[in-house]
Amino acid sequence: MLAKALATDLDPHGTRVNCVAPSIVDTPMSRTDLGLTESGFDGQPFPVHRPEEIAAAVCYLVSDLARGVNGTTHVLDFGALARSAFPA
Template identity: 80%
Template sequence: MLTLAKALATDFDADGIRVNCVAPSIVDTPMPHADLWLTGKGFEGKPFPVHRPEEIAAAAVSPRT
């Protein structure tokens, strides 16, 4: 994904189009809870970063200037 984002950013730079890539760790939604067989306290105390959906949305959307 990073290489694709870099290639697209290079290709579209002349047109003034900016390309970004957001690659979070695990996002705390029902899907990873089911995929990782989590019960009880969920991701609490896990040794990897876990993000809330709002955090990822905030990173993906920037205010217009």
């Protein structure tokens, strides 16, 4: 909602506001937080983003290709949000 509110407020000034919401990104901090400092994310049962993938999403959003994109949240989670949490 913050991105939407800011996008609405700043649109008259020509400023676009979007949000990038990734799942786990392979960084030294995430490795430490998850106790994977030695092994890293190799062999984990879940996909992990590389930092350059997140940077590419941000580069798209600041490019002219996304000039019509404003007030959105771009969820980068390998489709996890789209899958049902219902175990049936």
